[in-house]
Amino acid sequence: MNVKKDFSETVGNTPLILLRSFSEETGCKIYGKAEFLNPGGSVKDRAALFIVEDAERSGRLKPGGTVVEGTAGNTGIGLTHICNSKGYKTLIIIPDTQSQEKIDLLRTLGAEVRTVPAVPYKDPNNYVKLSGRIAEESENAIWANQFDNLANREAHFRSTGPEIWEQTEGKIDAWITSLGTGGTYAGVSLFLKEKNSKIKTVVVDPFGSGIYNFVKKGEVLAEGSSFTEGIGNGRITENMKGAPMDDAIRVSDEECLHVVYQLLHKEGLFLGGSTGINVGGAVKLAKELGPGHTIVTVLCDSGARYQSRIFNRQWLESKGLKLPVGT
Ligand code: PMP
Numbered sequence: 081m082n083v084k085k086d087f088s089e090t091v092g093n094t095p096l097i098l099l100r101s102f103s104e105e106t107g108c109k110i111y112g113k114a115e116f117l118n119p120g121g122s123v124k125d126r127a128a129l130f131i132v133e134d135a136e137r138s139g140r141l142k143p144g145g146t147v148v149e150g151t152a153g154n155t156g157i158g159l160t161h162i163c164n165s166k167g168y169k170t171l172i173i174i175p176d177t178q179s180q181e182k183i184d185l186l187r188t189l190g191a192e193v194r195t196v197p198a199v200p201y202k203d204p205n206n207y208v209k210l211s212g213r214i215a216e217e218s219e220n221a222i223w224a225n226q227f228d229n230l231a232n233r234e235a236h237f238r239s240t241g242p243e244i245w246e247q248t249e250g251k252i253d254a255w256i257t258s259l260g261t262g263g264t265y266a267g268v269s270l271f272l273k274e275k276n277s278k279i280k281t282v283v284v285d286p287f288g289s290g291i292y293n294f295v296k297k298g299e300v301l302a303e304g305s306s307f308t309e310g311i312g313n314g315r316i317t318e319n320m321k322g323a324p325m326d327d328a329i330r331v332s333d334e335e336c337l338h339v340v341y342q343l344l345h346k347e348g349l350f351l352g353g354s355t356g357i358n359v360g361g362a363v364k365l366a367k368e369l370g371p372g373h374t375i376v377t378v379l380c381d382s383g384a385r386y387q388s389r390i391f392n393r394q395w396l397e398s399k400g401l402k403l404p405v406g407t
Contacts, residue, residue, distance in 0.1 A: 087165035090119045091129045092239045096247040096376070101346040102339075102363055107371025110362045112379040113244060116351060120158040122381035123240075124151075124226075127263050128158030130235035131224045132166065140222050146171055149224040150211030152260065152310040153182030154381055159224060160189040171218070173211040178309055181385045201314055227261045228318035236267025244268060244376055245275055253373040254280040256329070256365050258311040258357045259291060259320065264378060266323035273324050280369075283328045284361025284377075286336070290314045295328035306333050307390065307399060308353035310380070331360035338404045339363070340383070340390060350383040353390055 084090050094114045102110045115123035135141035146169040147159050156172035163170045170191040174183060175198035186193045196207050203209075208227060215223035226232050244252065255272055259265040269281035285292035287304030289312030294300045302314055313320075331339075336356035343349040343359065358377040366375055389395045393403055 087119060087161055088129055088133075091125045092118070093243065094118060096244065097347075097349070097379070099343070099347055099349075099359060099362075101342060102359060102366075106363055106366035108366035108369065109374045110359070110366060111248070111374070111376045112349075112355070112359065113240065113376060114379050115240075116355075116379050116382045118158075120154075120161040121385070122154035122158065123264055123378055124154040125158040125161070126235040126239055127226055127232040127261070128155055128162050128224070130231045130238075131226065131229055132159065132162050132168070134229075134231035134234075135222050135224075136166075141168065142220055143167065144220065145169070146218060146221040147224055148211050148215035148218060148221050149173070149226065150206075150208040151226070153178050153186065153385070154310055155224070155226050156186050156191060156193075157182065157189065160186060160191040164190060171214065171221070173207045173214065175207050179386050179389055181387060182309075185385075226263065226319075230318060232261055232263035233267035233270070233319045233323075236264050237271045238267075240264065241268040241271025245272065248374060248376065250275065251374055252279055252376055254282060254365055254369065254375045255377075256282040256284050256358065256361050256375060257378045258284045258286065258289075258308075258354055258361070259313060260311045260354075262313070262317050262320035262323060266319050269324050270322075280326045280365075281324050282361070282365055283325050284357055284364075285328060285330050286312050286357050287330065287332060288312050291316075291320075292328045292330045295325050306336075306353075306357075307401075308333070308336065308357055309386070310352075311354045311357060329361045329364050331357045331364070333399075333401065335360045337390065337396075337401060341404045344383065349379065351379055352381045352383055352386050354380045356390075 118125040286306035290300035340356035
């Protein structure tokens with residue numbers, strides 16, 4: 081029988097979708113890896129699965145144990161699905177700036193959720209550091225530590241990268257994505273470069289993240305801010321160390337919004353803000369490379385996780401933004 085034995089086996093093997101309107105605009109083929117079709121609804125299901133299975137193999141995660149994590153939401157959602165299916169608990173620390181939809185979903189799935197004020201990484205009460213301390217102080221608990229746990233990028237080196245290589249039959253000129261932990265970017269970049277060192281691997285950053293300046297000027301330096309969630313970083317994580325970065329592109333929130341609404345109205349794809357940054361970056365890269373190139377990026381998660389924000393006129397207006405016209 082062609083069946084899956086449990087939730088874990090349904091993670092990955094997502095389609096690669098031609099983004100027709102963006103491809104026509106640029107004369108390139110721009111493809112989106114449909115990570116929002118993972119069973120937990122985002123690209124982070126893969127990292128969550130590899131982190132949990134790595135902790136099981138090493139013996140750190142014991143029956144009935146708890147997985148503690150600091151997350152913008154999607155890793156927590158992936159972890160909670162996987163932990164539910166394997167008999168573990170989750171304790172999720174999430175900044176209170178993240179969308180209510182993600183916080184509510186985590187609670188519905190059964191995670192214990194603690195919302196905390198959003199403070200910079202250097203503050204000891206930053207959500208990531210706090211989650212590490214809570215894990216250490218809790219009984220029969222482990223810290224998933226997605227930012228610096230290399231099982232995260234391993235997930236993408238072993239699954240996302242090979243899938244993209246096979247789906248494009250190796251005919252890919254460039255890979256571009258934004259990064260939070262950098263697991264997706266680094267794992268896929270390292271895999272593709274191993275297959276063909278001529279493939280360009282490019283970071284796309286929202287404002288408020290320091291990676292663009294790291295690539296351009298050698299210094300992690302953030303400028304401005306962004307409404308996007310789950311992406312951007314003010315440091316080079318363990319997952320990003322050694323990752324090839326041929327170039328960096330920056331996409332504004334206004335550009336991101338335009339892309340998100342074009343994805344919805346012209347491609348039929350209802351997707352979140354990080355996907356807007358990714359596809360916006362792919363379009364800019366396509367214009368730089370010129371017609372005839374094949375570019376792959378990531379469709380990270382569903383727009384339903386941000387319905388009260390980027391799909392809500394009042395929220396947009398409160399941020400000084402308008403619903404894009406002509407999409
Ligand atoms: N998009 C969204 C919506 C996310 O939640 C995340 C992960 N925080 C990313 C993109 C980036 O993925 P990664 O952590 O692999 O860099």
